[in-house]
Amino acid sequence: xxxxxxxxxxxxxxxxxxxxxxxxxxxxxxxxxxxxxxxxxxxxxxxxxxxxxxxxxxxxxxxxxxxxxxxxxxxxxxxxxxxxxxxxxxxxxxxxxxxxxxxxxxxxxxxxxxxxxxxxxxxxxxxxxxxxxxxxxxxxxxxxxxxxxxxxxxxxxxxxxxxxxxxxxxxxxxxxxxxxxxxxxxxxxxxxxxxxxxxxxxxxxxxxxxxxxxxxxxxxxxxxxxxxxxxxxxxxxxxxxxxxxxxxxxxxxxxxxxxxxxxxxxxxxxxxxxxxxxxxxxxxxxxxxxxxxxxxxxxxxxxxxxxxxxxxxxxxxxxxxxxxxxxxxxxxxxxxxxxxxxxxxxxxxxxxxxxxxxxxxxxxxxxxxxxxxxxxxxxxxxxxxxxx
Amino acid sequence: xxxxxxxxxxxxxxxxxxxxxxxxxxxxxxxxxxxxxxxxxxxxxxxxxxxxxxxxxxxxxxxxxxxxxxxxxxxxxxxxxxxxxxxxxxxxxxxxxxxxxxxxxxxxxxxxxxxxxxxxxxxxxxxxxxxxxxxxxxxxxxxxxxxxxxxxxxxxxxxxxxxxxxxxxxxxxxxxxxxxxxxxxxxxxxxxxxxxxxxxxxxxxxxxxxxxxxxxxxxxxxxxxxxxxxxxxxxxxxxxxxxxxxxxxxxxxxxxxxxxxxxxxxxxxxxxxxxxxxxxxxxxxxxxxxxxxxxxxxxxxxxxxxxxxxxxxxxxxxxxxxxxxxxxxxxxxxxxxxxxxxxxxxxxxxxxxxxxxxxxxxxxxxxxxxxxxxxxxxxxxxxxxxxx
Numbered sequence: 001x002x003x004x005x006x007x008x009x010x011x012x013x014x015x016x017x018x019x020x021x022x023x024x025x026x027x028x029x030x031x032x033x034x035x036x037x038x039x040x041x042x043x044x045x046x047x048x049x050x051x052x053x054x055x056x057x058x059x060x061x062x063x064x065x066x067x068x069x070x071x072x073x074x075x076x077x078x079x080x081x082x083x084x085x086x087x088x089x090x091x092x093x094x095x096x097x098x099x100x101x102x103x104x105x106x107x108x109x110x111x112x113x114x115x116x117x118x119x120x121x122x123x124x125x126x127x128x129x130x131x132x133x134x135x136x137x138x139x140x141x142x143x144x145x146x147x148x149x150x151x152x153x154x155x156x157x158x159x160x161x162x163x164x165x166x167x168x169x170x171x172x173x174x175x176x177x178x179x180x181x182x183x184x185x186x187x188x189x190x191x192x193x194x195x196x197x198x199x200x201x202x203x204x205x206x207x208x209x210x211x212x213x214x215x216x217x218x219x220x221x222x223x224x225x226x227x228x229x230x231x232x233x234x235x236x237x238x239x240x241x242x243x244x245x246x247x248x249x250x251x252x253x254x255x256x257x258x259x260x261x262x263x264x265x266x267x268x269x270x271x272x273x274x275x276x277x278x279x280x281x282x283x284x285x286x287x288x289x290x291x292x293x294x295x296x297x298x299x300x301x302x303x304x305x306x307x308x309x310x311x312x313x314x315x316x317x318x319x320x321x322x323x324x325x326x327x328x329x330x331x332x333x334x335x336x337x338x339x340x341x342x343x344x345x346x347x348x349x350x351x352x353x354x355x356x357x358x359x360x361x362x363x364x365x366x367x368x369x370x371x372x373x374x375x376x377x378x379x380x381x382x383x384x385x386x387x388x
Numbered sequence: 389x390x391x392x393x394x395x396x397x398x399x400x401x402x403x404x405x406x407x408x409x410x411x412x413x414x415x416x417x418x419x420x421x422x423x424x425x426x427x428x429x430x431x432x433x434x435x436x437x438x439x440x441x442x443x444x445x446x447x448x449x450x451x452x453x454x455x456x457x458x459x460x461x462x463x464x465x466x467x468x469x470x471x472x473x474x475x476x477x478x479x480x481x482x483x484x485x486x487x488x489x490x491x492x493x494x495x496x497x498x499x500x501x502x503x504x505x506x507x508x509x510x511x512x513x514x515x516x517x518x519x520x521x522x523x524x525x526x527x528x529x530x531x532x533x534x535x536x537x538x539x540x541x542x543x544x545x546x547x548x549x550x551x552x553x554x555x556x557x558x559x560x561x562x563x564x565x566x567x568x569x570x571x572x573x574x575x576x577x578x579x580x581x582x583x584x585x586x587x588x589x590x591x592x593x594x595x596x597x598x599x600x601x602x603x604x605x606x607x608x609x610x611x612x613x614x615x616x617x618x619x620x621x622x623x624x625x626x627x628x629x630x631x632x633x634x635x636x637x638x639x640x641x642x643x644x645x646x647x648x649x650x651x652x653x654x655x656x657x658x659x660x661x662x663x664x665x666x667x668x669x670x671x672x673x674x675x676x677x678x679x680x681x682x683x684x685x686x687x688x689x690x691x692x693x694x695x696x697x698x699x700x701x702x703x704x705x706x707x708x709x710x711x712x713x714x715x716x717x718x719x720x721x722x723x724x725x726x727x728x729x730x731x732x733x734x735x736x737x738x739x740x741x742x743x744x745x746x747x748x749x750x751x752x753x754x755x756x757x758x759x760x761x762x763x764x765x766x767x768x769x770x771x772x773x774x775x776x
Contacts, residue, residue, distance in 0.1 A: 125644050189628040189651040193620045196652045197613065199645055204609045206594050221592045225585065232581045237713065240577040256513050257587055257672055261679065263577040264584045284645055291649065
């Protein structure tokens, strides 16, 4: 994330994270009720009188509600600020954009680091298991609270794309269009394996203390290692060649096995930064939700899963993404096509790997903004047909 | 590794690991002299009177001198028993096959777990840094000790291939042919990154104790985690789909975040087995040697590196190997071709990933055995030309 520039006329401007508490909580997929739930969210742009210009942006594993604009105190711009703002791919002059932190997260929405009202202490591992569907359920509560009858669009990359697809399937009447970028209906065993290694690094950290580390030493080394593993999978072999090659940092270290290659130093930096802003228990719960996610819920035919979906779809994959590979997006395309759904598929040539959804902004801007225009036109057409 | 079958007429038979101690030691690339050095090695088949039928087999990261046949006490067959034996790809009826444990290893050859004669205690992290070139230097001492003037062939997969290439470059007059399988002249930054993560898992284990854990608790959790990371990179996305898919093991665990998917259970098993047979310090030193390895030693042109090599080459890569990808083998091919070297390149279609060099035995058997016949014929031709 970068800091704001005052001269930036395409910024969504100064924003504040807002909070809404749902006292009744929700019944989770695991069968437990979690109550109360607080949801942290931000909005950009204005809801029109027809309330039909709302777009829900869904964040990935380590994201939060702060998707665009900047916060007054920190000047920190949102994680997708390059896509969301006046005149940008998701144009806040036209659309009312909402982003909320997921349940299980650690950025304001109720998660394992939140206080368990029954004990007065953080939940830790007593936090119930959560699913992508649960995340979407909580988002639906937020959308209802905001008085929005239907979302013009749900959009997200990576785990955000999983949520977008789940929205289209869970609430077909409330979603006019869905963009799933660098995403999948279920993780590959290889991706599950990487998640497992990351979790194990956390679980094995002596400071983990069975998840009860709040106000003590956090399992920083384990969490940093998990992030480093993740980061390798977010890049590509090609982008690592370009970014680091086999360059070795200057100066010599006398400690054996200290990082020497630039790629090592980079990963260490990423790990060290991550532990300042993320909770290890959240990392465990959210990666597990990703591993469990299977949009088809065991149905053999993905076509069946999308049977009732009424959205227009935009599915985007990146050639060098090996964590959520192209073939997974093509599976979604096939299922939707065989249902005669309205689906556009784009495979973007990119060397950025999985992270491309945060970098290939020119292409994404064109694709998403044009897709949204087409969605609006289709809605207009439908409405005029109705009134004819 | 499997156990022997008594009815197996293609087994190299009962073998014993032998040991030779070089009191004078060697001067290492790091500038330090390591003395004495013990080398653990095994041989299969017989050296012919002309002493021109010797093949040196070079092992990968976690291998050892026990490449073929079986040990009497354990019945354990060697790590490449499917390739080495009477009538096999490397036919012990025809060839005298040698395999030695590398320096820095933990299977009989001097490494960080060996006793430092100056202190009477294991070296631990006082063991000097080693390189692939050092491994090859020690192998040359062994070959000299065995009275072999020239090797008919040097052959290895993965890090074994690195050593094979180094042999061809370091001792051009002593190597008639070289097979580098699933190998490279230098690791990609992505592979360095994975190695770094594995080392960090070990270094962060509280039992690591700065490498001084012998006769105490070993850093088992860290070493297992390192092995699990490695194992993901040895397989392929496709082979993981075939082997595990998204299957979940039966029964329920009440402990949160225990392995559930079959791929998780498999990796845990691999980690747990590894810690019984491998030393964590050796893992650090050997992976670092791999990371440092650059056959061209900074020369821009790989062709220059091979300038003096006189071997015939067989370079083999596997389509699904993403740790030592096909393009790395093709770089070797290009360099050798532009030198007018005698080189055969084979890209084997395989879903096994990097591990294919241990599994695609039918293809490897044909390629290697035919290559060796051609090498022998070429030598005969040369010799008859000389005597003409």
